[in-house]
Amino acid sequence: MSEKKLNHIGKGYDRAEAQEKVTGQATYVHDMEMPGMLYAKVLISPHAHAKIVSIDCSEAKKLKGVKAVVTGKEACQRVGLYMVDKNIMAGEKVRYQGEIVSAVVAETEAIAEEAVSLIQVEYKPLPIVDSLDEALEAKTLVHQNLHTYEYMEGVFFPKKDSNIASWNRTKKGDIKKGFEEADHIFEEEFSLPAVAHVPMETHVAIAQADPYSDKVKIWSSAQSPFAIRQLLAKSLGIAKADVNVIVPYVGGGFGGKAGVHLEPLVSVLSRAAGGRPVKLKMTREEEFNTLPTRAEMRASFKTGMTKDGKITAMEVYHDWDSGAYADYGVNVGKTAVYSGAGPYTVPNIELHSRTIYTNKVFSTAYRGFGHLETHWAVERHMDKIAQKLKIDPYDLRMKNLLRPGDTTISGELIYPTTGDPVSCLEAVSKEIGWTGRKTEEERKRELETGKVRGKGFAMLQKAPAMPSYTSTAAIMQMDEDGHVKVMLGAVDFGQGANTIMAQVAAEELRVPVKDVEVVWNVETDKHPYDWNTVASKYTFMGGNAVRKAARNMIQQMKEVAGQVLRCHPDELTHGEGYIYHVHQTHRRLSYVDLSMGYAYENGNGIGGPLIAHGIYMASGLTNPDPETGQGRPGLVWTFGAHAVDLEVDVETGEVDILKFVSAFDIGKVINKKMVDGQVYGGIVQGVGSAMMEGYTFDEERKLLNPYFGDNRIPSSKDIPREIKAIYIEEPETAQVDGPYGARGIGEHPMISVPSAIGNALYEALGINFHRLPFTPENVSLAIDKYLNNDESK
Incomplete structure (x- = not known):
């Protein structure tokens, strides 16, 4: 179906449940009371x-x-x-x-x-296992019987007599040769603290x-x-x-x-x-203190570069402080084996991703699923390399970004339909007005004025991380009046998935969106199976399942209509609530006439209630090779880039984000309102990780900030003054993958937000930050060191 024929795809429909929620009619588990x-x-x-x-x-x-x-x-x-x-x-x-x-x-x-x-x-x-280093020393074990636990073998790799819940690896090319070919070798370490998810409903x-x-x-x-x-x-x-x-x-x-x-x-x-x-x-304090977090993480990079800025080799360690239990943490760590070096061509790499036990609150999945953490390190590292090579950071990235014909670090071949990180970088750099780095003298002159400006950008990528057998299904039923009900196993927890699925069903059936209802409460005894509502997969996977269900329903109607109209079903088409002959359009039957089966004038009936189903399985996925990490664990890539223009108050250390620009190769926007909501919300959530959020513990590993007073999340005053979203759409080339060419975007807007801000802070101040968050206190202390010519800057 060409883009010109689309009636519902790309339109900004309101969320189906909006009125129920804003009027207080929606029932949450928090609201539920039962007899006894x-x-x-x-x-x-x-x-x-x-x-x-x-x-x-x-x-x-x-x-x-x-x-x-x-x-x-x-x-x-x-x-x-x-x-x-x-x-x-x-x-x-x-x-x-x-x-x-x-x-x-x-x-x-x-x-x-x-x-x-x-x-x-x-x-x-x-004895307490307090840090990653103490955990790796293994003088005290969090789990003495780790070697006896049941686990998913061949996917995760716990180490006996250690605190390593899983040690996943990537090996590609010849790393020794790659470093020998390098003109320069750069080594850096970056880290970030654990943070809470903070959903409105605990x-x-x-x-x-x-x-x-x-x-x-x-x-x-x-x-x-x-x-x-x-x-x-x-x-x-x-x-x-x-x-x-x-x-x-x-x-x-x-x-x-x-x-x-x-x-x-x-x-x-x-x-x-x-x-x-x-x-x-759970109370809010229990939510912080007892329920899982996003993991604390430390990343170490050793990168070989030619003098003109081409990557020759990388040695990487991503160490995840996953707390007391593995939960989703080991799978978060596993994503690094195919995404932990960013959207770049790295011919020779050895990457280690270790999920590590400590005596802290345990970690789980968090929006971005490890990619914000790894990309914080990757994109800051790339910026620092550009500084040392005296190459524009835009040019350095352009020299190394993945292009068709390249392979990812896990060996996946990039096709023209895979996505285009180059276009994303071009778009944000143009919109932000990037003209190159400031000189040291320019920075020092601005510092004397008390307010300094800086621009920066960062790349991002993500593919859904899920088992190779992941599948989803949709069941569709038409009522007597032509109203269509869709049942899914996925959960719409605020991302707008049910509205998107209604648009897809309406598009395929060629009916108004108001005639399609996605049944809200999900019940495992009644609804069709869906693996998990995670990984930014549902527009892609659920959309394909709903399309198949709708096409199955159309085919059922054509089979019956063909008998009534005395023609082959292939001679029929559909639209505006009718099945009709391709050439003799007056020969038609309404959906309503067919919804419960067709009744002839003499009382005979054919067909029956219209009930259709569609399934979609993530085909072609493979588990990464245990030794090399080579394989295809990611279903469909979405690439993107952020750029930021900010101002820093030199005296207070406060950072004011003046403009934030994001571009995503999304393939096709299904609902612009929904996508805008994901992007704006993701950016603000990313700003929280960058500027203020983070767990702090005392010497006994007691959480010191299990409440909003000292563990703040962004409020309206922290939102960037201007946000601009750019969507790169190529539905015809991407159609081989997602519905109408669409790719996932739910988690992506949050990824690399801290990196873009960190890179802009360097441009403003000439200071490199290696750990989050950029609180006014941390920024102010860094400025003080810089102005006093501290060598540790």
């Missing part, structure tokens, strides 16, 4: 690493209104996404400050909270365990109902058919609600309370 429902509260560990000597729950059990008190002895089942390394509740010991050691179920939250305060726990503190789940069978019903604010079903069944030792997961409206996720979190615990609590429904909702 009980409430849970949890007791968390004050220690980062300690043996649990004893737990005395006797006083808590005596409190009126308490229905159950559970400890790790009763909730000893193990759970894990890629590595089964975690108990539902801490058993013999705790591995991070904030880990749950006991839970109370009571008639009210107030009673449960009071009962929790009556539980007495005796701990014996153990984690919350309700469980009802049937007291007479193994059946469990879960209502959860979650991204991945089918993953919850699978992992919960495995953890509790019951059949997947006995688990029904229901996900209503979700108040944000950003990856923090992927996988399984509270659901096994509330299932155990419900069973302990005799099968009554039990609700557990």
